[in-house]
Amino acid sequence: MPETVPITINDQDFEAPAGAPLIDVIQELTGEEVPRFCYHRDLPVVGSCRMCQVEVEAPGPGGALRKALAISCRTPVAKGMKIWTQTPAAQTARKGVLEFLLKDHPLDCPICDKAGECPLQNFTYQEGQSEGRSVDPRRKRRKRVSLGDVIVLDEERCVLCSRCVRFFPEVEGRTQLQVLNMGNRSHIGTFDNQPLQGNYQGNLADICPVGALTLKDFRFQARVWNTHSVPSTCTRCSRGCAVMVDAYRGRLVRIRPRYDAKVNRSWMCDFGRFQLQDLNLPGRLSGAIQEQQQGLRELPLEQALETAAENLRAEASQSFLLASNYATLEVGQALMELAKSLQTEAYFLKPSAWGGDGILRTDDPGPNSFGLQELGLKALAPDQARERLAAAEASLLVGEKLLPLLLQQDPTAGSTLPPIDTGRTAILVDTHLRSGFALTLPGLTWAETQGRVKNLDGHTRILRPALPGPDGVPQTHDLVQSLCARVRRDPDAHSTPNLQPSGMPV
Amino acid sequence: MSQSFQDSPKFLTERLLRDGYGGTLAEYRAAGGYEQWRRAVTSLQPAEIIDLVKDSGLRGRGGAGFPTGLKWSFMPKDSGKPHYLLVNSDESEPGTFKDRLLLEKDPHLVLEGAAISAFAIGARTIYIYVRGEYVYPRECLDRAIQEAYEAGLLGQKLFGTDWSLDIYTHPGAGAYICGEETALMESLEGKRGHPRPKPPFPAGYGAWGQPTTINNVETVANARPILEHGAGAFRSVGTKNSPGTILVGVSGHVNRPGVYELPMGVPVRTVVDQVCGGMRNGKALKAFYVGGSSTGLLPAKDADVTLDHDAVRERGVMLGTAGLIVMDEDTSIIRATRVLADFYDHETCGQCSQCRVGMEWSYQIIRRIEEGRGHPSDLKTFADLIQNFSGGKTICAFADGAAMPFKTALLHFREEWEEAIRRANPQMADSPSEEPQTAGT
Numbered sequence: 001m002p003e004t005v006p007i008t009i010n011d012q013d014f015e016a017p018a019g020a021p022l023i024d025v026i027q028e029l030t031g032e033e034v035p036r037f038c039y040h041r042d043l044p045v046v047g048s049c050r051m052c053q054v055e056v057e058a059p060g061p062g063g064a065l066r067k068a069l070a071i072s073c074r075t076p077v078a079k080g081m082k083i084w085t086q087t088p089a090a091q092t093a094r095k096g097v098l099e100f101l102l103k104d105h106p107l108d109c110p111i112c113d114k115a116g117e118c119p120l121q122n123f124t125y126q127e128g129q130s131e132g133r134s135v136d137p138r139r140k141r142r143k144r145v146s147l148g149d150v151i152v153l154d155e156e157r158c159v160l161c162s163r164c165v166r167f168f169p170e171v172e173g174r175t176q177l178q179v180l181n182m183g184n185r186s187h188i189g190t191f192d193n194q195p196l197q198g199n200y201q202g203n204l205a206d207i208c209p210v211g212a213l214t215l216k217d218f219r220f221q222a223r224v225w226n227t228h229s230v231p232s233t234c235t236r237c238s239r240g241c242a243v244m245v246d247a248y249r250g251r252l253v254r255i256r257p258r259y260d261a262k263v264n265r266s267w268m269c270d271f272g273r274f275q276l277q278d279l280n281l282p283g284r285l286s287g288a289i290q291e292q293q294q295g296l297r298e299l300p301l302e303q304a305l306e307t308a309a310e311n312l313r314a315e316a317s318q319s320f321l322l323a324s325n326y327a328t329l330e331v332g333q334a335l336m337e338l339a340k341s342l343q344t345e346a347y348f349l350k351p352s353a354w355g356g357d358g359i360l361r362t363d364d365p366g367p368n369s370f371g372l373q374e375l376g377l378k379a380l381a382p383d384q385a386r387e388r389l390a391a392a393e394a395s396l397l398v399g400e401k402l403l404p405l406l407l408q409q410d411p412t413a414g415s416t417l418p419p420i421d422t423g424r425t426a427i428l429v430d431t432h433l434r435s436g437f438a439l440t441l442p443g444l445t446w447a448e449t450q451g452r453v454k455n456l457d458g459h460t461r462i463l464r465p466a467l468p469g470p471d472g473v474p475q476t477h478d479l480v481q482s483l484c485a486r487v488r489r490d491p492d493a494h495s496t497p498n499l500q501p502s503g504m505p506v
Numbered sequence: 507m508s509q510s511f512q513d514s515p516k517f518l519t520e521r522l523l524r525d526g527y528g529g530t531l532a533e534y535r536a537a538g539g540y541e542q543w544r545r546a547v548t549s550l551q552p553a554e555i556i557d558l559v560k561d562s563g564l565r566g567r568g569g570a571g572f573p574t575g576l577k578w579s580f581m582p583k584d585s586g587k588p589h590y591l592l593v594n595s596d597e598s599e600p601g602t603f604k605d606r607l608l609l610e611k612d613p614h615l616v617l618e619g620a621a622i623s624a625f626a627i628g629a630r631t632i633y634i635y636v637r638g639e640y641v642y643p644r645e646c647l648d649r650a651i652q653e654a655y656e657a658g659l660l661g662q663k664l665f666g667t668d669w670s671l672d673i674y675t676h677p678g679a680g681a682y683i684c685g686e687e688t689a690l691m692e693s694l695e696g697k698r699g700h701p702r703p704k705p706p707f708p709a710g711y712g713a714w715g716q717p718t719t720i721n722n723v724e725t726v727a728n729a730r731p732i733l734e735h736g737a738g739a740f741r742s743v744g745t746k747n748s749p750g751t752i753l754v755g756v757s758g759h760v761n762r763p764g765v766y767e768l769p770m771g772v773p774v775r776t777v778v779d780q781v782c783g784g785m786r787n788g789k790a791l792k793a794f795y796v797g798g799s800s801t802g803l804l805p806a807k808d809a810d811v812t813l814d815h816d817a818v819r820e821r822g823v824m825l826g827t828a829g830l831i832v833m834d835e836d837t838s839i840i841r842a843t844r845v846l847a848d849f850y851d852h853e854t855c856g857q858c859s860q861c862r863v864g865m866e867w868s869y870q871i872i873r874r875i876e877e878g879r880g881h882p883s884d885l886k887t888f889a890d891l892i893q894n895f896s897g898g899k900t901i902c903a904f905a906d907g908a909a910m911p912f913k914t915a916l917l918h919f920r921e922e923w924e925e926a927i928r929r930a931n932p933q934m935a936d937s938p939s940e941e942p943q944t945a946g947t
Contacts, residue, residue, distance in 0.1 A: 037859075047703045048857040050899055069899060074703055096894030100863035133890075135881045136870045160856065179698075179856070182681070184866040186856040 005079035010086065021045070022072035022083060023052050032085055035094060035123035037101075037161040037209045039073035041259075042266045043170055047074040049161050051101075051123070053093040057082040069093050091127070098129040104139040105210075106156040114211030116224040120159065141187070147177075148195030150270060151204050151213050155187050158212035164188060164204045171200055171267055171359065188212070199357050202273045206256055207266070215254075217274060222248040230466040231258055233453060234272040235326055235400075235446040237356070238364040240455030241268040245447055245466035252279050252447055252466060262459055269361045278412060278445075285433050285442040286470035296433075301441070301472065305479070308439055309486035311394045311425045312342060320392035320423075321346040322385055323377060324399030324406075325366030328451025328463060330477035331398060332368070332375040338396075338484040347388075348372040350379035351405040362456055365411055366401065367446075371454030382408050390421040397437075398429045398480060400446060429476055442473040450475055511781060514743055514769040517731035517751050518724070522611050529646070531653040534614035540659050542733040543618045546625050547669045550733075555626040559729065561737035563749040568594055568685075568722030569798065569826045571748075571815045580709035581627040582717050589629040590718040592694065593620050593726055595636045595643070596678050596685035599798035600849060602829030604753035605723035607765045609636070609643035613650035619726040621660070621671055622733060627719050631672050634723075635690050638678040647675050682853035686902045687720040689855065700855050701902035722827075724753055744770030748814035748825070758794070758832035759786045768813070775809040778832055789834035793918065797826025799846050800907030802914035803839075823914060839919040840926055843911060844872040850908040861905040864895035868912060880927035882934055889916060 002017040009030055016025045023034050024041065037049040052072045058081045060066035067082075069089060084090060102124065109115040124130070141155035160179060165188065168176040176196055180189045190196065196204075204213040227246040234241040234255065242260035246253050255275065257268035288304030290297045299307070312319045319342050321335055327348065339346035348369070356363030373379060380388065385406055389395055397403075404411040407418060420436055428437040431445055448469040454460045474482075485492070521527045521537050534540070546555060560575030581589060593616070597605045608616050616634075624632050636644040651673050654660045662670040676694055678684045684693045688702035691713045712718020728750060732740050741749045748770040754777060755765045761783035768781065774794060778785065785791055791806040796813075802823035804811060811821050818825045833842060847869040856862040871888050874880055896909035916923060928934055 046857070048859075048901060050858050050860060050901075053899065069897075093894075093899055096890075096899070097859050099894065100859050100867070103863050103867060133883065133887045134867065134870075135883070136867075136874070159859065160862065181856075183851060183854040183856045184862050186862065 005077065005081075007077060007079075007081045007083065009083045011084075016077045018078065019076045022054065022056070022070075022075045022077060022081075025077055026054070026072060026083065026085060033126075034072050034085060035098075035119070035127060036073060037119065037159055038163060040163050040166075040207055040266070043163055043166045043207070045073055046162060046166070047071050049097070049101075049159065051094060051097050053090055053097070055084040055087045055090045094127050095129045098124055098127055099132070101159045102129070102132060103134050104156070105159075106138065106154075108157075109211075111220075112154075112157065112211035113214045113219060113224075114157075114208070118211060119209040145189075146195070146216075147190065147213075148197065148201060150201035150216060150274075151196060152216055152219065153188060154212050154214070157210045158188055159210050160186050160188070161209055163207045163209065164213055167200075167203060167207060168198075171203070172198055177204075199269045199271055199361060200267065200359065202270045203257065203267050217276075218254050222246070222253045227253060228466065230464045231462075232447070232464045232466060233367065233461040234268060235367040235453065235463070236272040236275060236365065237360075237362045238325075238367060238369055238456040239263065239360050239362050240367050240453055240459065240461045241272060241360060242461065243268060243272070247466045250467065252276050260461075262457070263455060263461070264360055267360060269357065269359070271355065271361055275412065279447045281432070283433075284431055284470045285440060286472055287442060289433055289440045291435070291438055291440075299439075301474075304439060304441060305483050305486055308396070308427045308441070309483055311427065311438070312338075312396060312483075313487050315392075315394035315425075317343045318393050319344050320388050320395040322380065322389070322395065322397050322402070323348045323372060324397075324402035325349060325351065325364070325369040325372060326400040326402070326446060327368060327372060327398055328449060328453055328477060329368065329371045329375065329460070330451045330475075331480055332372045332377055334477050334480035334484060335398065336376055338480060338487060341484055341488045346377045347380045347385065348377040349385050349399075349402060349405055350381055351411075352382060352408055364456065365405060367455065368453040370456055370458060371452070371460070374454065382406050386420070389426065390423050392423040392426070394425045394427075395423055396427045396429075396483075398443075398476060400431065400443065402428075403430070403434060429479060441479060442470065443476050443479075444469040444473060448473075451477060511768050511772050511776060514751060514767075515735075515739070516767045517735070517740070517743075518608065518612075518615065518727055518753065519767040521615075522607070527611075529610075529612045529614065529650075531614060531650065531657060534612070538734070539614055540618050540654075542730045543621045543659065544665050546622045546733065547667055548665050550625075552626045552628060555622065555729075555733070558737050559626070559732055562728075562732045562740040563737075563747070564725065564728050564732060564740065565748060565815065566722055567724035567728070567752065567827065569599070569800070569824075571825060574721065574725055574728075577709075577721075578623070578627050578719060580707070581719055582710070583628075585717055587716045588631065589627055590713045590716055591620060591624040591627060591629040591632045591726075592687075592690060592713060592718060592720040593632060593634040593723055594685060594687065594690060594720055595634055595640065595647075595723045596682075596690060597637050597640070597723070597827075598682040598685050598853075599800060599827055599829055600846060601757055601795055601831040602755055602798040602827040603757070604755040604765045604827065604829065606640060606643050607753065608723055608727055609640065610646050613647045614654065615727050615730060616647070616723055617650055617654055617660075617673060619729040620673065620721075622729040623719075623721060623726045624671060625669065626729075627717075629719070630670055632674070633694055633713070634673065634675045635684070635694055636675050636677055637685075638680040640677075644675050644677060651675065681855075682849075683855045683902075683904060686904060688902065690720065691718065698855075700857050701904070703901050745812075745814045745816070747816050752813065752828050754781075754813065754828045754830055756782050756830045756832060758830075759789060759834035759837070760784065760832050761786055771812045771814040771817070773810055773812045774804075774830065777813070777830060778809065782832075785832070785834055787834075789836065791832065792835045792837050793833050793839065795829070795831040795911065796823045798829035799831070799849070799911050800824075801826035802910035803831075803833075803918065804914070805918045822917075823910065838876070839915050839922050840872065840876045843915045844869070844876050846908075846911050847872045850904075854904060854908075858900040858905070860895035861900050861908075864891050864905065865908060867891055868908070875923065875926050875930070878926070878930050880930040882927065882931050884927060885916070885923055888912070892916075
């Protein structure tokens, strides 16, 4: 811990860590967000936008006190420093910067995806800069420059903060974007107009403080103030990046990173970000389906659970219980209970290594291998798991993406999977109906799930439902608990209070 | 110390004033060249040289006028790191062309002065950053460097001591901003010429992160005469706070434009009338930029100002590099300002928001006024813009430099601007500056 020193902010006394950037200290201690464009907590500081000016009194080189404007992002806290954020000089300086930035800004907020979560827009309101005095026509620049598959650039909106330029060397260790040309002819671009590459392009849209870099994927999909945003955890690999999941009219429209100092800081990979097509898949299972010789038959959930319990109880310790590593700690816990009741083991599928990038994305698809192992579930490789399944008299398979991972298929590919040998009586909890299973119970995607996972470094993180699942589908851990109660013939098994349709917290 | 300019010693140009001096090593050595360099290495301590230069009162000739000895003393002692001397020959200021004279006509003086300066700050490597357009001056310098190496004046184990020194020239690529010392370092390192935020200051963290001093060509050149004649002789010329001579580059509407070595403290009127043979075509003086465009202009009534740091500061301008641009009565101040605004708009590096946009906006306003399309709100807006981009609000001093000619043009020639706006807006009753603001979008 760095030494803390006394400072004042707006004439209030505080203790702050010596050397910390003022801009962060002000926000932490007073809650005031000093406007900024080029400053980003996870990027190198350049101090070029000049937006975060405040007035600072500190001893100058000769020791005498000197009061002057300073950019708060590049001014480190020093003992006895006095800071004012709202003096006329500071306000005028910031308004001046905004006036310059807005001079040629197209003000096309009504059609801009950034509107509603746009620092330029917010700070303009915050600083009360509503007047534009330029009588010259606004500059025309290129409105739609494709920077590859992920990002589109609008040069008219760009304020040249260079966050995107600094992002690539900082996160990927290579430069992709540059400020080209100089002065007010500057613009953002790549060498030789090459498209952007790599698994981290999407972050540009998050860090861009204006609507200059937007996601092709989210372009014109929703106004952000209409979306319902829920903090959750990405499950596409064992990193478990903190994310916000945005839903609009019953569909997921965006996943974006959320700051987590221990896991992903401000970033996430494109593999995790662009998985909406998997989560918005049509044809969801909303009730239990029994596969019989005569064909498929819908069963009420209670009856299906009773059937499942009978099947498992009949084979007892010969039953095979397998979770995917998408299963939450709660599901894992319930499976352990169930295994105990059946006097057997619970397993989880440890998938084959797949697609790590050495930065955030790990080669373990699924978020919870670490947590399930810790709970006592035993790891099984896909081929071992398939053998067990084929030989089992009764089996229960639980968890998202279990089948593709079991079959060592690309888990993003959707529902076209080769057939699988499921032994005699296999029970599956899944989002979609699969053939070969005696009984399929409805499951949820991670974006509909409430629960916890533990990432590869042992950090426990929470999943929260951004969408309700299909009507009548309970949280999977409730489903498994209820099954367990029925296997044990608990007297209150039929009135398990938690076995209610999942849903978003009211 | 009102010394007549004719009697003043020519510390830097005495050889050039002789007929037939070609600036070769042989000619330079015949005139006592490199003796001070030998003396420095063989019999002086770096600290002695720094003290001598401090005593001389030499101030930087690159524009800011910072005391040279003091700047040298900021270099760390025994840092264990390589030290660098960067000689700034980027000379891109509109109106400034005095370093070019030394580079072309007496390159060995620059090399000797630079060598002495480097010795004083413990640098064994000198980079001379030469403006990209200065192809011929750089050739002269390169030829001189080669001569000096061949004569054993540069290189390893000089004069039988352990001291060694290497000098390299490095061409700029044409950007004005690379004359700003931190942008110069970035450019030298092979990066975009963007000024660095200070602190850290170059003496602690300069080129390639090592202790570095950046001095102007004329500044280092003065190291030889100061060693040769002593601090007292140097101080006996010029004024108390601005000792020595200064190379004044006069351009514009005078009969004999050129570079003149004059004692600090010579009045502008004397420069124009006596040194430069008066105004061209017998016209009257209207205004002059004192020391390069970024120092600001003064009207004819201020021609009694003397060319030293204190005197020009009292008139609200700066001495800069003493690049005096003289304008006669036929000159349009608006047009002159527009030409400069075009320059600053072209040359701003574009890092800082205010400077990047402010330069273009200034240019747009001035151009409209010049073309007879001035808006009633223009002067108020322009003045506010200047406020908003100047006063130390940006990373480097570029915007503050640009503000000087704009501010002084508005201050001293207000009627000319107002008249142009009135002509463009005949319906206006009163002074344009009184006009209420129009609220646009």
